[in-house]
Amino acid sequence: MTLNISCWEEDHSNSGWYADLRRSMRDTSRYCMQKSEDLEDHSEESEEYAGGSALLSLVGLVAKRFAWLPDLFTNEDDLVCERSFGISRQGLLNLVARGRSAAAWSSWSFDGGIEGKHALWLRASKPPTSQGRDL
Numbered sequence: 001m002t003l004n005i006s007c008w009e010e011d012h013s014n015s016g017w018y019a020d021l022r023r024s025m026r027d028t029s030r031y032c033m034q035k036s037e038d039l040e041d042h043s044e045e046s047e048e049y050a051g052g053s054a055l056l057s058l059v060g061l062v063a064k065r066f067a068w069l070p071d072l073f074t075n076e077d078d079l080v081c082e083r084s085f086g087i088s089r090q091g092l093l094n095l096v097a098r099g100r101s102a103a104a105w106s107s108w109s110f111d112g113g114i115e116g117k118h119a120l121w122l123r124a125s126k127p128p129t130s131q132g133r134d135l
Contacts, residue, residue, distance in 0.1 A: 003085040005109050007118050009078040018070040025067030032060030032087060080118070081110040096123035 036056035041049040
């Protein structure tokens with residue numbers, strides 16, 4: 001049997017809201033930059049097109065910079081530590097043989113340093129079978 005165990009630190013920032021804000025600001029920036037290029041293509045026709053192109057470029061640049069700001073305030077969840085274990089059939093039988101006493105529990109320590117220290121406690125039991133066979 002194999003086990004893969006991950007311990008995560010949950011942060012409480014509203015990352016969905018920040019992600020939507022970043023996406024909106026980047027979309028606005030792309031739109032403004034594209035329209036600025038379109039106006040630049042027609043700038044020979046009128047000076048107003050050239051002025052509008054410069055303004056849209058500025059708005060696009062500001063939107064792009066503001067899209068970066070939420071990254072400073074977003075604290076994503078962090079993977080503290082991860083372990084993978086393999087337990088043989090005999091190892092499972094040994095866990096089952098320990099019974100229900102306090103000594104029956106096996107523990108593994110996850111030391112994530114400053115992220116925290118965690119312990120996993122595991123106990124095994126054998127389900128009843130109608131044929132009376134062993135695991």
